[in-house]
Amino acid sequence: MPSRPLPESDPQSGHSFPFADASGKSGLTVFDDRALRFRSLTLASNSDVPAEFTDPRAAQGAFKIRIAKREGFQRDAGTLVERRYGDRGYATPASKQDPHLFTFVAYDEGNLVGTVSIRLDSERGLGADALYRDEIDVLREGGCKICEFTRLAVDVTVVSKAVLAGLFHTAYLYAGAMHGCTFMVIEVNPRHVSFYRRALGFEPIGPERLNQRVNAPAVLLCASFDSIADGLKRFGGKLQQFPNERSLFPHGFSPREEAGILQRLKALEAKPKED
Secondary structure, eight states: OOOOOOOOBOTTTOOBSOSSOOTTSSSOEEEEESSOOOOOOOOOOOTTSOGGGOOTTOOOOOEEEEEOOSHHHHHHHHHHHHHHHHHTTOOOOOOOOOTTEEEEEEEETTEEEEEEEEEEOOTTOOTTHHHHHHHHHHHHHTTOOEEEEEEEEEOTTTOOHHHHHHHHHHHHHIIIIITOOOEEEEEEOGGGHHHHHHHHOOEEOSOOEEETTTTEEEEEEEEEHHHHHHHHHHHTTOTTTOTTOOSSGGGSOOHHHHHHHHHHHHHHHTSOOOO
């Protein structure tokens, strides 16, 4: 067999290609970077920083991001959500079949290290409508196309900013570029509000209320896709140029990487759901 050419590297971010390696035999890989090593977290252990985002071991290893179309990936994601919610004393939100819910998973050398889901707005509404229907309806009535980021969970022993940023960046591309969303909402614990404001530019649009699905207080946050795009345009993939930037944007993908991931997402969207 002819030898496989070495993957190119992105000089801006230092990540190596290909984006869409199917070596995991799933054909569902969105981003695969065997050369990337987890960067150590620099977040201080403040009370406003979610415990999920600390990195006690500063673990290293390559990671890949997949869309969880297969049942096995979905099951892995659900297990991680249950474990992390349980560790924090939260009830695990019920997982129901929802054609408008899409889950992304991050793996480190075959081990699941993070997951996030996005729910597109539809006639079924969003999970956050249970507490914040009035606030979300204001966005809808203003012509916004909304999606909801939900079921975020990461393994505290290996998570890094690169993993978290990669998950958010991929989900952002899927919701925005693929489905035309213009605003995202997310329910978070009140003590984590300042982290989300600093990391991704979210702003509160709803007061603190009790989320009975997880039996914990919640605040509704919102971010526009335009503001996310501006942050990525300015900082995306430029960690070496902006080492002191406190947002997650420098840990996201460079424009070149983003184009490759978007191309892969479009290809995967055209594939039928696999069992």
